[in-house]
Amino acid sequence: MKNALFPIFCLSAATALVCSAENYSFDHGPYLQELTDDGVTIVFTTSGKGYSWVEIREKSAGEQAPGESYWTSKDGLKEADNTLHAIRIPDLKPNTAYQYKLHSKEITKFAPYRVTFGEEIASPWYDFKTFDPQATTCSVIAMSDVHDHTDQLKDLLKFGDYNTCDAIFYVGDMLSNSFEKNWAFKSYIDASTEMFAKNKPFIFVRGNHETRGPVARMIPAYTPRTNGEIYGTQRIGNTFFVFLDTGEDKPNDHREYFGLVDFDTYRTRQAKWLSKVVETPEYKQAACRIVFSHFPISEIEQYNSKLPDGQSHGMKDASDKMLKILNNANVDLMVAGHTHRFAYHEPVPGKRNFPILVGSNKSAVRLDIENGTIKAQAYDIENKPLLETTLGRREGSK
Template sequence: MKKIVFCFLGLLAVLYTASAQSYTFNHGPYLQELSEHAVTFVFTTSDKGFSWVEVKPDGGEAERHYTVRNGLRDAYNTFNVIRVENLRPDTRYQYRLCSKQIADFQPYKVTFGDSIVSPWRRFSTPDPKATACSFIALSDMHQQPDKLGRLLNQAGVGSADMIFYVGDMMNYYDNEETPFRSFIDKSVELFASEKPFVLVRGNHETRGNMAREYARYVPKSSGKYYGAYRVGDIMFIVFDCGEDKPDDFWVYAGLTDFDGYRTEQAAWFGELIRSKAYKSAKWRIVMNHFPPLSHMESDNPERHGIQDITDKFLPLYNQAKIDLMISGHTHAYEFMSPDKYDRLTFPVIVNSTESVARIDIDGRTLKAKVTDTGGNTLKEFTISK
């Protein structure tokens, strides 16, 4: 009898181990850089493998898409970033992930293990003639995914077209699981497999011994965190504010040059606002983790980054006919308006750690509503053109 029990327990242990080690998609998929003609899929597998994405328009035939670098398809990896181009504007697509585990990779022989396929999911490319767009913006969640989920649901994430994370979604980055646990997994659970989030890097995302690898989670064709995105007749401008203290502050150990980086972005923005694409946009929305003005004392080292933004960007902001800016960083909600701040020509929503902004644009009308975690309305206003 004892032998039977031991054999049964041994079999259970084997089955449990096999189950625990089964090959799976363990993070994602989530969409990045969705445009009229392209989209990027990001996902991970539990072991090294060979992965691809199958994409088809509704009612059409599926095509396989791989990431190819210098003639080699990505393989023997767990982190997958696959860009699909030549899509049609304003079109509904379906996609699924496919992967084969690589059990052994020798110079002249590759041995495959399990094969896995995800369910079909959907996404739609934007309409270049769209005059309406709804988006949500929040920041400073600092690794609190449950609160993130509550705020997203409160703001109606199901009916939003885009979600902007305006910085400091993590405390720092020193583990490859941190971005997933902090906000990406929750985003996938709620929306990110079918519509994109746009990450606006905050000062906390520049911290930690893996911060220089953060870009792979939010891949950009330009290779830059900052940039401009046109959705119909709406232009979104995203800045990357850098750290809040001076570059020579002791804690940075001489490893940063954010003053130079902000100068680079100011020069870029100066060119952008003279472009036809910018001038022809009906609405211009700016996202920057730092607000454009600081309330801190002049000798506070944490004022430096915001003051650099004020000095280098504010004159450009005031020339650029911005309709709305959304920021964070201070952990205190504020609505900065030209009526209150004579140095501003545009309104600024400064989200706190407990607030979320929902913006609905339809033709010549922009409606904004900011609420807190208790469901209380902090600010509601309309801009008409």
């Protein structure tokens, strides 16, 4: 038996979608997070509190082969009596097909000297494949600002031929506000699970709308990272991705936040992290480097620094703290959102040394990358092309 050390969070869930027992059931997921060449996190929820684990085996072992069991533990305690389960599977082989199966036991009573279990349930087997660290090609779809329009999300995925992609990137404001515990599932996670996320990952970049509402502090639990942060990095083959979290758009003391945010400090800390990332051998040796950020990180005059009610503050603060770092980091492309207006901006030497593709609230972009060359195809919700361009390696990128 094996265990995976990984943070887990407690949320309640209501609507049962997959029933393996009359009452207790898996109701959201499973979906893959932070898939790499040697690991993956599997996230799902149960209709009530329980203890859960994941069974995994190489696909080549055959349908009758048993799997190894993984669970989450911290400080010597297995995670239990919770409804949201995030289980990290480490030490996998690169470029290898695997199968996984969910298991869970309902907990009907959890006392110091007595634990009573109810139903035990299991899911079917699902497939996934770890990334190949030697791969020279990579394909992804990126979209932002969907704001709960699930049908629109599905159409944009279909138009981009999502089945042929390695991963899907959601670049913020997938939700409008975080009022209900299950709203992230209703907005985009359930649709993603239905279409692809049981077998390939999506990567979530937080937007400013995901910071709002009573459930905002729980949203990162749905898309956990092993670094414990919302921002992070990912390498797929020889392409290196950076995911920034630009926070809210207005000043910390704005009346909408009631004194409960601290994003200026957060962006300062993140900029220090970014300055270290771009100096790592893994970043420098990548054939291609793409940055995803909900706010465009750019010369601020490009976007109108006189937006009403302080709405440019977050974009300016993020740009003031991170643009210089990115300008010296041989970035090949930035993909952003937030403005609800599609745009493509060529580099401005001396001000912004990389191109920016800004998605609208009704568009997506497919990126097909091969040995540092990026073919970008942007399209709208009617499948009309908005941009087709090919970007070569940035000068000095090797």
